[in-house]
Amino acid sequence: MSSELFIGLMSGTSMDAIDCVLIDLAEPINVIDFINVDIPEKLKHDILDLCQEQGDDQIKKLGETDVELGKLFASAVISILEKNQISASQIQAIGSHGQTIRHQPPRQNNSAFTIQIADPNTIAALTGITTVADFRRKDMALGGQGAPLLPIFHQQVFKNIQADKIILNIGGIANITLLKKDDMQIIGFDTGPGNILLDSWVQQNLNQHFDKDGKWAATGESNSELLAFMLEDSYFSCPPPKSTGREYFNSLWIDKVLADYANDISPQDVQATLVELTAISIAETVKGLLETGEIIVCGGGTKTPS
Ligand SMILES: Nc1ncnc2c1ncn2[C@@H]1O[C@H](COP(=O)(O)OP(=O)(O)O)[C@@H](O)[C@H]1O
Ligand SMILES: [Mg+2]
Structure with a gap:
């Protein structure tokens, strides 16, 4: 061979x-x-x-x-x-x-x-x-x-699929590839933050590189008002194609949101809210692209339990 x-x-x-x-x-x-x-x-x-x-x-x-x-x-x-x-x-x-x-x-x-x-x-x-x-x-x-290669690679790896499929990579930034079973066209773009905001906030508060197994986030509670406020960021409603990075979603982004929100909230609750922001921004994007099908999830973000 x-x-x-x-x-x-x-x-x-x-x-x-x-x-x-x-x-x-x-x-x-x-x-x-x-x-x-x-x-x-x-x-x-x-x-x-x-x-x-x-x-x-x-x-x-x-x-x-x-x-x-x-x-x-x-x-x-x-x-x-x-x-x-x-x-x-x-x-x-x-x-x-x-x-x-x-x-x-x-x-x-x-x-x-x-x-x-x-x-x-x-x-x-x-x-x-x-x-x-x-x-x-x-x-x-x-x-x-x-970011031309990843969607093509996914298409090559997942040939002749029986159902529409999304490959979701939750790295620092989260990105997806949509593969349709009856259509050669591939869609791939960044949904927004993956782990990057979680890492930034835990670094700033606990001086740790990441929140191992989401343990610190689990001690807080997601705040629905703050979440709604964060989701107003125009990146989330901007239609694809789009890409982003550390230049945009970073500790300054969190500081600005918290300053504008102007209500007291504990650091753990901010972390829990950031976890939900990551999950919801991904989930909303997926729902908009795929009614039924399969999702394959990879990247370090899979280590933070829901
Ligand atoms: N045990 C874990 N618990 C929580 N988060 C984790 C864990 N292991 C890895 N991560 C997260 O995954 C990130 C790395 O994911 P990765 O897919 O390598 O992203 P990138 O492609 O941006 O390097 C870490 O920065 C951290 O946020
Ligand atoms: Mg990595």
Whole structure:
């Protein structure tokens, strides 16, 4: 049997870890192994710095962080190869999404752009494997939202489906792909926040990266008034295609909503309300797209119980 071994590299909006997958794309697709590599705190801090508007010159930091992250991505590849006793020469190519540090989707009268770092040249040099990267900018140059691959991948994986299907990924941002059984057209877009607001608020209040198993949120109660207020954000009612990121849904977004809401509410209740905001914004979108069918849910958001 022929094999077509590839390695995929990704770090999502949450910046929780680098995901590295070793996959055989010969039919049927076979995931051979999957590892996560932690991002050291200093590097994470530098990436987060680059994600924010700053007055000072960031070009040096951008260049350095790009290469540092490239080295870490390369180390993930080397680890997964060693673990599976596979040599670099057996790998056809690495596909590296990189780490998004800025995503400015097309709006009226703006200059849309998206930037991912983790230098693919460094990855190629350190691993000796052909490295394919920069997946998103051509799509933006053509007027898209800059996320062209995931829906096509889903369509390829879920061929000849018997029922309409939604694949929902609850990462930092939540995104969906809608596949229709009788229609080749694919719809894919970001529904809004996934874990990003939950992570921001728990970081701000408990100095933890995330609310493990939603335990802290469970000590609070969702506030329906605040929830309704949050849902007034125009992103939720904006029709697709649309995409968003850390630039929009972040701790400043929470601070602004709370300042405008202007009623006292405990931090736990805010967290519980943010969980519900995530769930409801996803559920409403799904209801609008699919009357009957199947939903496959993935991403770190599956770890927060409902
Ligand atoms: N045990 C858990 N309990 C609650 N949330 C979790 C747990 N494990 C992971 N998560 C959430 O999942 C996020 C990572 O999800 P992931 O799908 O990797 O997102 P991204 O694609 O943005 O990196 C973490 O930041 C955290 O919010
Ligand atoms: Mg992740």
